[in-house]
Amino acid sequence: MPELPEVETTRRKIEPLLRGKTIERIVHDAPHRYRDTHLAAGRRVQDVARRGKYLLLYLAAPDAAEGDPHDLELIVHLGMTGGFRLERTPHTRVTLTTDAGELYFHDPRRFGKLAVVRPGDYASMPTLAAMGPEPLGEDFRLDEFVRLAANAGAVKPWLLSQKPVSGVGNIYADEALWHARIHPAQTHLNPDEATRLYHAVRDVMRAAVDAGGSSLGNGLGNYRQHDGQPGAYQSAHHVYGQAGKPCARCGTPIAKTVLAQRGTHTCPECQKVRF
Template identity: 40%
Template sequence: MPELPEVEVIKRELQPAVKDKTFSAPRLIFPGSVRAPSPAEFVNLLQGYRVIDLQRKGKYLVFYLNRGILLVHLRMTGQLFFVGNRQVRPDYPYLRVVLPFTDHSSLCFCDKRKLGGIWLSLSKQDLPDGFINLGPDIYRQVDRQRFARMLKNRGRAMIKPLLLNQRFISGLGNIYTDESLFSCLIHPRRQVGTLSPDEIDSLYRAICELLNKGIDCGGASIRDYRNAGNQPGSFQYFLKVYGRGNKPCYRCGTPVARIVVGGRGTYFCPQCQKE
């Protein structure tokens, strides 16, 4: 699943490309990708709306329109490409929705597993619960002191499931959580209340450093992720534990283990990250 860095990369690439452009009639190849309103209403409503700005909140792309908001969430396999001033190929892999602009450029939403979604909201009441209930964005809204205070209030929780809880903090997923915990030698099942102030500080710094590294690398293209220009990122070449089950730890040589924590596959070094 694209996480904060991947969505941030797409946002930065698309922002100058779509700002001040006006949508023409959408083309729905798979109407189920439109979560709200109904597909027919979506087609009728969107055309004529102008993009004022594009931002990111958690893992959502947020298009601010001259009236309302267009949300895109890529989920597991979603991709959002910009096609400039040329016809969209009908054989675009897993093409689900085409959002053309009046200047003949387009946004193409592709999604192999059909889990992603698009919402058009004319008021706050129309926004999806997953968006409304997002916690503060770890990259833009949480400094070191706030991070420490937030963890202090959740002392009984396990650290990895807490960091993945989008209502607690938004933006992190499996990749960057596993890598951050390995970086500061914290076991993913560690109870938050047992973390020392130095460990909390180290964890915050690791998260920030890895998110920035992921953005600088254009994201991690482990499976389906591509940027807005349909190009892969390179952060996957810098992963220390994620996806490296049974391979030697870069620190100590112990085979990297894979366990399930909070229902999520989790990679860690059992020697370096002792429970």
């Protein structure tokens, strides 16, 4: 599933195509999955933002001034296999037409969602409504993260909850925990562990965004940028997808287990559970 680096890369790529443009229509055949999209017709895209793993298109009347507040938001969640494309594909689910051209939402497995809502009305999206701070933002504070981590429970499911920090999914949780030398099932992190993890989350996310995210495999359902190009961060993975390969730090084979129903990759030597 696309995580923060992939969604941020998508945002940066499509922003020049949408910002300042007027949406003429959004065409699809699944109103239960793409809700109230007709409300976007005739609206100008003031900005293309991101919150965690969600894209937010801020919409306003065409004659609204640059500084006027937006009055609608088009929320996009890419799901497991969603992404925008410049050309129609066999798995195009939504066609977004602006006064400058068309952009296509490609989603082989059909888990992606769109919804037009009033600004901040995320009642139907509880994860977005309760999301924690952005990992690369000023609101992601070390002291607060250390305080929360002292009673986190198993640390990987805690990260995946999106409450301590937004946008971290399975790939980047495994990678950050490896960098921090913390086992994913470790509970109640001490201040030193929490501090290492805080910096690891920030470092991994920054590097992954700079690399355009991670593209795994070659299938149609795997993440690609809007022009079909893959991300490059997969070449920097130390544990995710590396089961059986030697740890880059100690040479011990990377192990794959299941934690909270998620495939989890660790180095058995570098990431021992502290009892």
